Amino acid sequence: MAPAIPEGLTSSSGTAFDSLFNNSKYSDVTIYLGESKIPFAAHRVVLGTRCPYFDDAFQSGFKEGITNEISFEKDSPHALWRVLRYIYTGNYSDEPSETLHSESDDLELFKHPRVFALADMFRIQELKVIACKKFEQQLQQHWISDTFPDSIREVYSTSNNTDSDSIRNIVVGAVASHKQDLLQKGPFQELVREVGDFAVDLVLRMAKGRN
């Protein structure tokens, strides 16, 4: 897996489509983001070649292939935007898009896990790695944030433990590094009680650390 460099990352196939990003020129499909159904002008050729999910969605004879529309009502529009940004340009930004000014952006500690979850569903391996890297950097400062326990809850409900480089490792790693501070906190103890997979991962990590 290519190491993901957050800034200035270029992916040969991604940058070529920079100018097409949300550009109605040549656009042949529309993606509706979130409950408010914010339209995004997209291109089959870009989506289909960069992302296996969209390839199937538009080529398999289902409704989307005929209407040329697909909507993701239950997903965060900002997370979707970041995924599309990656599909077209090879990277995405922490800053919210102006196009989505009507929608509030995800909380800081939810931005990358949600990108990760979508990347997993859409089966874009490289994006998963990029999201993990960004999340890991972010946690170096924000592990203290009160939203961390909820963030962990969401990570565990939107990922599986199939990937060895999973986002779950990032979370457990951050918690383990600061276990003295974090595990005293009530919300964390509650979290450990509630999310069994997390508890197991944490115990395994700490056992390993001691050896």
Place this chain on the structure above:
Amino acid sequence: MADSTSSQGIVGHGENNDFDAMWDLLRSALREIHEKNASKLSFEQLYRASYKIVLKKQGDRLYDRVKEFEEQWFAMQVMPSIRKLITNNLVNITMGGISGTTANERRTTGEDFLKGLKASWENHITVMNMTTDVLMYMDRVYCADNRKASIFTTAMGLFRDHILRSPLVESESNLITFDILNSVILDQIGMEREGDVINKHLIRSCIYMLEGLYESDDENENEKLYLTVFEIEFLKASRTFYHNECISLLRDSDASTWLRQTKKRFLEEEARCQTTISMLTSQKIAKVVEQEMISSHLQEFLAMEGSGIKAMIENDRHEDLSLLYQLVSRVDSSKEPLKNALQARVVDLGSDINKAILNTDFSNLPAAAEDGETAEGGDKAKTPKPNTASKATAAAIKWVDEVLQLKDKFDTMWKKCLDEDLILQTALTKSFSDFINLFPRCSEYVSLFIDDNLKRGIKGKTEAEIDEVLDKATTLIRYIQDKDMFERYYKKHLARRLLHGKSESAEVEKQMISRMKLEIGNAFTTKLEGMFKDMNMSEELTSGYRTYIRNLGDRDDKQIDLGINVLTTNHWPMESMGSNKDKSEDQRQNCNWPAEIIALQESFKAYYLKERNGRTLTWSGFLGNADIRCIFPRIPGKEGVLGRERKHEINVPTYGMVILLLFNDLVDDASLSFEEIQEQTNIPTQDLSRILFTLSVLPKARVLTKSPANKEHPKPGDKFAFNKAFTSKAVKIKAPVISGAVSKVEGEDERKETEDRNDEHRGNVIDTVIVRIMKARKELTHQLLFTEVISQLSQRFKPDLGMMKRRIESLIEREYLERVEDAATPTYRYLA
């Protein structure tokens, strides 16, 4: 937004409810997909449903439900319609029974079944492709994690188990759909083999299906159902078919038809693999055809009277032979059967040639010889002997021509039909060599053939044509085993050509020599080259001597003009150049030379030895010739020609000159008896008789008279006198030479002698080789020594075992070798 999204992640308690709701959604979607209504469905919704199920660790349940759904679908929706297509007729045919319908009906019902099966398969593929797309997250996460086969693979397995291996309900047999499928396809292929047109495309589609299905979900490439089930049946049926076809061809047709039919079948089967079944089978079916159509009855077809290999070769049926070669090459890389048949033909045809020539040879030779003895009439006496000889030579040329024709025939065949196959070339060469060496006179005949060509044959031919002749000669030499015999004859013939100036072109002679050098080696040609060197040297000597004499100043009209050939003893076959069978060197050397000639000899010797001190010159009277100026005086009282003095220049052999000079010193009308002449000249009896025959019996140069005056060969008791009354219209006369200049076939005695000489020489060669080997090895067993000797001599001749034994005995006697006592196997030791 944060609220709504975070609530999405909470793992609630209603997992079962969630699952059931999502499965309901998916199940109805699957139904719609099967019913080709997918375009109503949202991919996003279905994908997300399966994604969520898997995230919630319910992948196993989803997987099993999908499987169940497919099984039910096959049972309820697919199999019933396929069963309808399986008519009783199809079942009967599959059971090996006879169908009660026409071929056309059979084909139609078969095609209907194939079409039905093909449609259900293609539907299945389409549906499963869409299903897989929807369930891709399950495949990637659940199946990969739990090492389960992908849902697509599983669904393929379901088709195999629930459609192809589904038993026929109404039949009492154990038949399954697959049996019907195999039977129908094989039946259709059978129809095509009989010449019907079938729907290849349809069969190809069903074969694709079998190529896409495997014995197990591991999808091992060697376990495609095509290979594990269909192909086996196909090959079995094909084997039976070709087995029967070959037998009926053997019974009803000829080899030519068989060749063509077999080739056609190969092409058909290859095309069938390309268009109807699979290329995977291409080599296997070819193997079946090879075994059944070629290998199993090859010998019988080859032996067929009038169309088998004998007839093909006899009648130059090149197309048949090409086909035969192609077919045989397929089944046997050593081409053994073809090789043996070809070799047998070469030896047969070659032996025919040998036999025919030997027969003509023997029937003509004695008769012609008799002619020579009894020919009395003056003009008829124009050398009947050379006539005999030229007949025999013609036989030699005929033999060589026929051998070459045979060679040409097989060469053409080899190039045109046998793909210039090296194995066969070697085999043919060996067979040619075999029958040529079976012919006792091959060495002599081949040398005669070259002799004839170098004397006359190449006259007026272009370089390319000459090259061709030389090529042929070289080819023949290559075949000859006893190279030493050949060398002996070649030297003899070459000597005659050179000494009698019969060679047409020195250039071509040289080419021939250099070819032999390449073919047989340096050792073989050194002496031949020496002969050429002598000839060149002699020319220089002759002109050098002339200049030398001229510079002496005292020009003498009586000076004899000398043209000389100085021959190095070792290079020339002296024995075979002599004019009679006298072996004694003394007799020959001691010819008494007339005083004039002795003076000339001394003069030349002085010149020759000036720069070559220590050499010995021996004058060979039996070679060479002389121009003699004769003056026949006017005969008093005669009118016309006889009334005038006549001058003639007569060319006679050297011995002739020696004899004629005797008559210079004789008083008029005196005569000399045979004995007197012999006494004075010391010329061997036979040579003397022959030369006197020329000078006193044959009319052309009858400068002597013989008494008694008959046509018999001169013998002791006869008397000879100067023929004053000789007349001739020509001023220059060449006395007819009875033998010597013409290279002819040897008589039996001569031949025996040549062989004896050759054997003697071989004995010496064997001695040398044995001693050389033993010197190097010190001790060697009898067996190894023989092997070594034979291999060292193989270039020159094949030694006779008896002779080798005798040579060893002789070497032991002469104390070169001794037997090693108490050795387990007979062993010899070298004695230094």
